[in-house]
Amino acid sequence: MSEQLSRAISSNQEGPHSDVPGLVARYWQNPFRKPIAEHSAAAFAEAASIVDTFHGPIILDACCGVGESTATLARRYPEALVIGVDKSAHRLGKHTAHSSSADVGRYVLVRADLNDFWRLAADAQWQPTHQFLMYPNPWPKKKHLGRRWHGSPVFPSMVKLGGNFELRSNWSVYLQEMSLALAALSVDSAMEQLPDDLAPITPFERKYQASGQALWRLQAHLEHPQLVEPSQLDELRKLAEATADMLKSSARKNEARR
Numbered sequence: 198m199s200e201q202l203s204r205a206i207s208s209n210q211e212g213p214h215s216d217v218p219g220l221v222a223r224y225w226q227n228p229f230r231k232p233i234a235e236h237s238a239a240a241f242a243e244a245a246s247i248v249d250t251f252h253g254p255i256i257l258d259a260c261c262g263v264g265e266s267t268a269t270l271a272r273r274y275p276e277a278l279v280i281g282v283d284k285s286a287h288r289l290g291k292h293t294a295h296s297s298s299a300d301v302g303r304y305v306l307v308r309a310d311l312n313d314f315w316r317l318a319a320d321a322q323w324q325p326t327h328q329f330l331m332y333p334n335p336w337p338k339k340k341h342l343g344r345r346w347h348g349s350p351v352f353p354s355m356v357k358l359g360g361n362f363e364l365r366s367n368w369s370v371y372l373q374e375m376s377l378a379l380a381a382l383s384v385d386s387a388m389e390q391l392p393d394d395l396a397p398i399t400p401f402e403r404k405y406q407a408s409g410q411a412l413w414r415l416q417a418h419l420e421h422p423q424l425v426e427p428s429q430l431d432e433l434r435k436l437a438e439a440t441a442d443m444l445k446s447s448a449r450k451n452e453a454r455r
């Protein structure tokens with residue numbers, strides 16, 4: 198993985214997109230019917246055969262890239278089976294196994310599209326104790342909201358899987374939106390900046406840290422999700438608009454001061 202420096206995210210969106218609560222409501226009420234890709238179904242079946250014979254906690258590491266975080270989590274949770282999922286065979290192929298060490302823990306890397314994998318896992322009633330989502334592609338253009346995980350039709354399946362959820366990103370707007378999306382499903386979340394001296398556990402985290410970018414973490418317990426009332430959805434939409442306005446005006450003031 199490249200160690201080159203990376204530029205901070207630039208977007209035509211100053212704050213959270215106000216369509217997030219409405220999109221979550223739409224997808225919560227209308228199941229995602231896109232056919233499951235054959236390769237995802239086969240990969241899920243293989244993973245499920247391992248899960249079925251494992252008697253311990255299951256942890257999902259979504260968008261695991263080269264699987265560095267998957268291996269780290271397996272060491273951190275030695276009693277668990279950690280399943281890293283990524284659609285990129287190229288990235289997964291760069292995984293460096295740490296088999297020389299005695300305390301490797303248990304993990305598997307699966308090549309699958311999460312648009313399928315999360316649905317299959319939710320339908321199979323998996324109950325992961327933890328779900329990690331480290332540095333998902335931000336899709337920072339405003340028009341690309343639907344490509345962010347909280348703006349996509351698979352989002353309800355991910356939330357229904359449950360467990361302790363952790364999302365990390367170098368784009369705070371992504372977390373603000375995730376927080377709104379979870380709030381639309383009655384799930385509270387907390388967001389914080391990660392310390393500058395954090396020991397990175399993924400290549401992207403390492404790259405962003407080396408570039409001096411702020412890194413963010415959102416945590417939530419995905420328990421008993423249910424869609425809030427329409428009036429509350431409207432409140433969330435207004436909150437998104439107010440936050441975006443505030444961030445826009447503070448960006449303008451900073452610009453004027455320069």
Ligand SMILES: C[S@@+](CC[C@H](N)C(=O)[O-])C[C@H]1O[C@@H](n2cnc3c(N)ncnc32)[C@H](O)[C@@H]1O
Pocket residue numbers: 259260261262263266282283284285288309310311312331332333334399400401402
């Ligand atoms: C920015 S990289 C982050 C990788 C890793 N978590 C890290 O921090 O180094 C985003 C990853 O998401 C994966 N990804 C994007 N869309 C996906 C999908 N629909 N299903 C599975 N993986 C996906 C990409 O292949 C890529 O490896």
